[in-house]
Amino acid sequence: MSDDIFDPARYYRLSISPEDRERLPYYSALVDTLADSSLACQLLAEARPEQRNPMLVLAALHYHALRADHDLAPLYTDMAALTPDAFAHAVTAVLERRPSLVRGELHRSTQTNEPGRSAVLATILGELSGRGVSDVHLIDVGTSMGLNLYPDYYRVNEDDTEGVVLTMEYLGEHQTSSPLPRIHQRIGIDLNPLDPENADDVLWLKACLWPEQPERIARFDEVLDEMVLWPKATRLRGSAVDLIDEALELCGPEAMPVIFHSWAAAYFSPEDQVHWRERIMSHVRTRALWVYFENPWCVKSLEPPAATAASPRAGASQIVVCELGDDPAHWGWAHSHGRWISFSPPPARAR
Ligand SMILES: C[S@@+](CC[C@H](N)C(=O)[O-])C[C@H]1O[C@@H](n2cnc3c(N)ncnc32)[C@H](O)[C@@H]1O
Numbered sequence: 001m002s003d004d005i006f007d008p009a010r011y012y013r014l015s016i017s018p019e020d021r022e023r024l025p026y027y028s029a030l031v032d033t034l035a036d037s038s039l040a041c042q043l044l045a046e047a048r049p050e051q052r053n054p055m056l057v058l059a060a061l062h063y064h065a066l067r068a069d070h071d072l073a074p075l076y077t078d079m080a081a082l083t084p085d086a087f088a089h090a091v092t093a094v095l096e097r098r099p100s101l102v103r104g105e106l107h108r109s110t111q112t113n114e115p116g117r118s119a120v121l122a123t124i125l126g127e128l129s130g131r132g133v134s135d136v137h138l139i140d141v142g143t144s145m146g147l148n149l150y151p152d153y154y155r156v157n158e159d160d161t162e163g164v165v166l167t168m169e170y171l172g173e174h175q176t177s178s179p180l181p182r183i184h185q186r187i188g189i190d191l192n193p194l195d196p197e198n199a200d201d202v203l204w205l206k207a208c209l210w211p212e213q214p215e216r217i218a219r220f221d222e223v224l225d226e227m228v229l230w231p232k233a234t235r236l237r238g239s240a241v242d243l244i245d246e247a248l249e250l251c252g253p254e255a256m257p258v259i260f261h262s263w264a265a266a267y268f269s270p271e272d273q274v275h276w277r278e279r280i281m282s283h284v285r286t287r288a289l290w291v292y293f294e295n296p297w298c299v300k301s302l303e304p305p306a307a308t309a310a311s312p313r314a315g316a317s318q319i320v321v322c323e324l325g326d327d328p329a330h331w332g333w334a335h336s337h338g339r340w341i342s343f344s345p346p347p348a349r350a351r
Helices: 008-014 018-023 025-035 038-046 054-066 072-077 084-097 117-130 199-208 214-227 240-249 270-281
Strands: 135-141 169-171 182-190 234-237 256-262 289-294 317-323 329-334 340-343
Touching: 008 025, 008 038, 018 025, 025 038, 025 054, 025 084, 038 054, 038 084, 054 072, 054 084, 054 199, 072 084, 117 256, 117 289, 117 317, 117 329, 117 340, 135 240, 182 240, 199 214, 234 240, 240 256, 240 270
Parallel strands: 135 182, 135 256, 169 340, 182 234, 256 289
Antiparallel strands: 289 317, 317 329, 329 340
């Protein structure tokens, strides 16, 4: 996930941000206990380098709990009956007795598809619309199940409304109230696009969610129910670097392509991040926008721009925007699941 020296115990401890630790006492205790387990550290080291993410181990354990594993299901189903420490030690004891539960899932990837990030994307698109971008094609790189291909179908901070409501707190002054641009093509690229009609894909994405946040699991179900009514998207299977040209070729001249990724480049190797940046910049003659929302610590090889203001909270993801040919610019910070945004786009340039 980053080019830092791999230290599994440290990765476990840092995998939950200080802000999220406050609302995730059970998962916080679990990552701390796993950090102290040499077996859990070894299992993380056995994952592919780009998947050495403690969330993969947490998702594997949660997956088996959801599949009614006789040891894990009771612990997860009745979590509140245990203290966080008791839960963490009990789950770690199961892992130490039955490492195959995790080892057997290490071929998978953490593909968490978080619709809350669409609230961040909608804010960016609203700002672009205020700057005259009225029509776009949306290319979502690392699309997983494609839940962020529909920023125009979610309702952000709207009560008493039909449809899926996303809640996002605006920190700071800048808000955008422009309507979203019209979205023409919706194109998702992923090494392994997940299918909302495949039961195991759905179960794996639920396992990637945090059991202490049942509201996210409920919202995921709600989105799947609604998504069948939304426009069909094009899904391209393969690596972003290999497929971006094909995706751009699908975009007609009637709208501006927006190449977007959230928490996807964080999973590219440093070399792939360099290739990705070079590939994007090779399209300098194409009129398109590159928009991303990633943790800058995990995407150093994309060379994210210096932030013009510090994040108001630790562990945030940086919002970066550029028109191809221009330098990428810092447009703010947001919680990695879109719980809050601190939006500070630079003034629009006269053209
Ligand atoms: C953590 S998920 C994020 C999903 C989604 N972007 C979101 O924000 O909800 C990362 C996704 O990126 C995909 N991915 C990782 N490396 C990729 C690559 N080189 N090309 C295309 N997709 C990739 C993974 O398969 C996974 O579905």
